[in-house]
Amino acid sequence: MSLAALTPDTDIALWLNQQTEKSLLRFLTCGSVDDGKSTLIGRLLYDSQLILDDQLASLKKESHNRTVGDEGIDFSLLVDGLTAEREQGITIDVAYRFFSTDKRKFIVADTPGHEQYTRNMATGASNAELALVLIDARKGVLTQTRRHSFILSLIGVKHVVLVVNKIDLVDYDEAIFDRIVAEYRAFAEPLGFSTLAAVPVSALRGDNILAKSGRTPWFDGVPLVPYLETIQVAEDRTLGKMRFPVQWVNRPNLDFRGFSGTVASGVVKVGDEVLIASSRRPAVVKSIVTMDGELSQAVAGQAVTLVLDREVDISRGDMLTHAGETPEFSNQFQARVVWMSEEPAYPGRSYLLKLGTQLVPATITDLKFRTNVNTLEQTAATKVDLNEVATVTIATDKPIAFDAYTSNALTGGFILVDRISNATLGAGRIDFGLRRAQNLTYQNFDVNRDVRSQMKGQQAKIVWFTGLSGSGKSSIANLLEKRLTAEGRHAYILDGDNVRHGLNKDLGFTEAARVENIRRVAEVARLMADAGLIVLVSFISPFEKERRLAREIAGDIDFVEVYVDTPLEVCESRDPKGLYKRARAGEIKNFTGIDSPFEPPTTPELVLHGAENEPAVLAEHLHGWLKI
Amino acid sequence: MTSGSLTHLQSLEAESIEILREVAASFERPVMMYSIGKDSSVLLHLARKAFFPSKIPFPLLHVNTTWKFREMIAFRDAMAEKHGFDLISHTNPEGLANGINPFDHGSSRFTDIMKTQALRQALDAGRYDAAIGGARRDEEKSRAKERIFSHRNASHAWDPKNQRPELWRVFNTRLNPGESMRVFPISNWTELDVWTYIYSEGIELPSLYYAKSRPVVDRQGTLIMVDDERFRLEPGEQPRQEVVRFRTLGDYPLTGAIRSDAATLPGIIMEMQASRTSEREGRLIDSDSVGSMEKKKQEGYF
Secondary structure, eight states, rough: OOOOOHHHHHHSSHHHHHHHSEEEEEEEEEETTOOOHHHHHHHHHHHHTOOHHHHHHHHHHHHTSSSSOOTTTGOOOOOOOSSHHHHHHHHHHHEEEEOOOOOOEEEEOOOOSGGGGOOOOOOHHHHOOOEEEETTTTSSSOOOOOOOOHHHHHHHHHHEEEEEEEEETTOOOHHHHHHHHHHHHHGGGOOOOSSSEEEEEETTTTBBBSSSSSTTOOOOOEEEHHHHHHOOOOGGGGSOOOEOOOOEEEEEEEEEEEEEOOOBBEEEEEEEEETTTTTOOEEEEEEOOOOOOOSEEETTTOOOEEEEOOOOOTTTTEEEEEEEEEOEEEEEEEEEEEESSSSSSSOEEEEEEEEEEEEEEEEEEEEEEEEEETTTEEEOOOOTTOEEEEEEEEEEEEEEEOOOOTTTTTHHEEEEEOOOTTEEEEEEEEEEEOOOTTTTOOOOOOHHHHHHHTTTTTTOOEEEEOOOOOSHHHHHHHHHHHHHHHTOOOOEEHHHHHHHHHHTTTOOSSEEEHHHHHHHHHHHHHHHHTTOEEEEEEEEOHHHHHHHEEEEEETSSOOOEEEEEOHHHHHHOTTTHHHHHHHHHSSSSBBTTTTTTOOOOOOOOOEEEEESSHHHHHHHHHHHHOOO | OOOTTSSSHHHHHHHHHHHHHHHHHOSSSSSEEEEOSSSHHHHHHHHHHHHHSSSOOSOOOOOOOSBBBHHHHHHHHHHHHHHTEEEEEEHHHHHTTTTTTTSSSSSHHHIIIIIHHHHHHHHHHHTOSSSEOOOOOOOOOOGGGGEEEEEOTOOOOOOOGGOOBBBBTBBOOOOOOOOOOOTTTTTHHHHHHHHHHHHTTOOOOGGGGSSSSEEEEEEEEEEEOOSTTTOOOTTTTTOOEEEEEEOOOOOOGGGGEEOOOOOSSSHHHHHHOOOOGGGGBBBBBSSSSHHHHHHHHHOOEE
C-alpha cells in the first residue's frame, strides 16, 4: 500500500495494521575482518531507503578518500559508530541496526570479526534466528569463518546464509564461488544447521542484494533480501512446556500478592494447577493480571502477573510449571561454556551463575575437554582461555530449575559472573542435569512426617557432626544413639566411612565426587528424618559449602550442626584408624588437616570441645541441649 | 526471540516490561529519567504496565535546565498528579546562580553545565544505582552499540571497550560500590514503533508535537519558538506566527520546529513516514562535530 494513496485518520488504521502484522526477523552478520560486513549492512539500509537526506549528505562528505561504490558512498560509515573503530578501521562491538521491507521487519546484529572480540559474536547469536556468514571471495573459508560457524551452532542458530562477498573482485567467477560453497558445506555438515543457503554478492556494487545481478547469470538461487524476507525461522515457543520464571513479587497492599514475570515457553491459563519447581508445592492460577485487564491465558513471550489461589512461599528466582512437565531441579549439570574473559576459567573456582532470574554461587567441578573450534577436535585441558569453548560439569550452591538448552534456550542458557569484579566472564548452555530425577513429581501423601514422628513420640531431626578425623564425632554419636535408644527413641547413625562402603562406593575423591558424596548422604538423612527418625550424621565435611548444601537439602527439617572442635595435635595423637600416620607418609592424598584444609563452621548450632571433655560428658551435654 | 503469536509491538512491549521489572528486582535505588518527550511518555506507560497494580516502585527524575518549553513543565506536573508517581526535579544550583543560559554561554557549554553536570549531581545526590532512560539504538550511530544494561564507572563514565556481553535475556546487574547502571528498556524500538505504540495505546503527549500556529524566528534555517520573554531577539528581529510542530522536545531555544500541518497523531505518523530527515537533526547539540554524541556519552550525558 502506498502512502500517497492514504488520507490521515481514515486509512491510517489499515496502514498501522499492515505495520504490526509484519513478522520480525533477528539476524546477525559474522565473518572475518575486512569481509565487508559493515558495508553489507550499510547497503541493506541504503537499499531499503532508510538513509535519510541529512545522513546521506554527511555521508558523502565523510566518504571522501575512501573506497566507494557507484553511489559515491562508503556504506560502512553508516554502521561503524564509534570513533575508535573508525580510526582502526574495524568494528569492535556489536551494533544493532533496524530496517524493514514491505514484508518484514529486521533487527540486525553487526558482530565483529576481530579474534579478541569473539565473545560479542556469541552475544549477537544468542538473540538471533539466522546468521549471515560473510566470506571474502578472494580469501575463501578462514579460521574465523570456522570459529564463528561453530559458535553459531553452539548458541543454537539454526539458519545460515553463506554470503560470498566481493564477488566483483574475482570477476564474478562461478568456479571460485562453487569451490568456497563446497568447502564450507563440508565443514558445516556436522554443525547441524537446519537450512544453509549461499549467495554471491558485492555489497559495494549491490549485486544479488535486492534483485538478481546480470553479472552472475550462472547463479540460480534467490538474492539476499528476497531470501531474508521469506525464510521461515520462527519456532512456536507457545508449543513448549510451560515455564514461568518469577521475576518480581507484586505486592501493592495486603490484599494483593501476584507474581510478575514473562512466560518463557508454553501457555498458562486461569484454573491451571501449577507447581513451584523448588518446593514442588501445587497451587491454582486464580487470575492473570495486566493493566489492560485480566486475561484468560498468557502465552510465551507475554509479560504478566499471576495470582494464585493460596498462600505459598514464592520469591524471585522460583519457576512455575505444570505438573508432569516440570524442569530439572538440581545442583549439578553438564554444560558447554564460551569463555569471554582474559582471566581463564579454572575448575574449583567459585563464580556467580545467572540463569533466567536465578542467581547462585557455582563452581566448575570438572573440566572434561576443550573443543578446538577450527577442527572440532576435543582435547584435555586444565583451564579455559578467552574465546575457548569447553565442556564442563558445574555444581551450584543450591539446586536450580533448568531445561536442556536444546529444548529451551531461555531456561538452559546462563552466564558466569566474577564474584569480585562483577564482570561477565563466560556464557554457557546446559546439556543435561547430573541428577537424573527430573521427571519425578513429588507425591503428597496423607501420612506425613508429623504423623510418623508422633507415632514414635519424638521430633524428627538431623544432627550433623562435623570435625576432623579423630575428633570424637563417631564416639559421641554412638553414645547419643545408645542413650536415645534406651529412652525408647528411634535414632540412626550415618557414618562417613560406612557409607563409602556401600551407597557411595562408586565415588572417588575428586571435588565433584566429594560434592556428590555429601549430596547423597544429605538426601538419605532427609529421607530418614522424613520417616520420623532422629538422624545422627558423622561426617568430616570440611567445607562450609558442603555443609550448607546438606542444610539446604534438609529443607524444612530441623537441622542441627554440631562442630566437634578438637585440635589437630590431639586428633593426630589419637589416630584411631592410623590414617594420620599414612597421610604424613604421603600414602593418602587430600587428607583433611594434613594437605587439605578444614574450614571451621562459622555459625554451628553447638560447639563441643573434644579435647576438654570425655565423649560421654559431651554426649550428655548434647542430649540435654537437644531437649529430645 | 520472537514468539509466533505476538505481534511485533506486543513483543517489544513485553521485552521492555521484562527489563523494567529486572531493574526493580535487582537494584536498591533505581530511578527513571523523565524528559517529558514521546520516548519518556512511552517509558512511563510501560512502567505503569510493568508494575500494575502496584505503583511505579521508583521515582522519576527530571533534569530541569529552566529553559524547557513552559508547556512541558505543566504537562509533567499533570502526569505526576494523574498517575501518582514520585517526581524529582533537579536544576544545577551553581548553573542557576551563575545565570547559565544558551544565549550567552553557547549550546555546548550550557548543555554540559545544565544537563550533563546536573544529571550527575542528581544521580550522586540520590545515590541511584540504576538510571532508566528512553534512548533507542536506532537514534544515532554510537547508540546502536549501547547495551540494554550499560555499565558506568564511579564517575558515571561509559567505557565502550568495557561493556558486558548481553546474552539471551540474562542481564548482569551486579555492581561494585559507587558504580551504576544506565538501563534502556526501549533499546530495540524504532521511531516508527514508538509512534505506532503511542497511537494504539492512546498515550498522552504534550501538544507541542502537534502542528499549531506558534511564534517563531528563523535562525540559520532552524525555526526556534519564542516561548517566553527571556528569548534574545536580534536587532530588528520579530517573531512571526507559523504553523509548526516539534519532532523532539528539549530546551526551547535549542529545539528546532518544522513547518507542518500534522495536527493529529495519524497525520504525524504519515508525515514521518514520508519525511527524509532524521530525528536528531532538530537537536542543535549533535551537529557540533563528528562523534559528538559518543563524546557526550563518555562524559556522562544520557
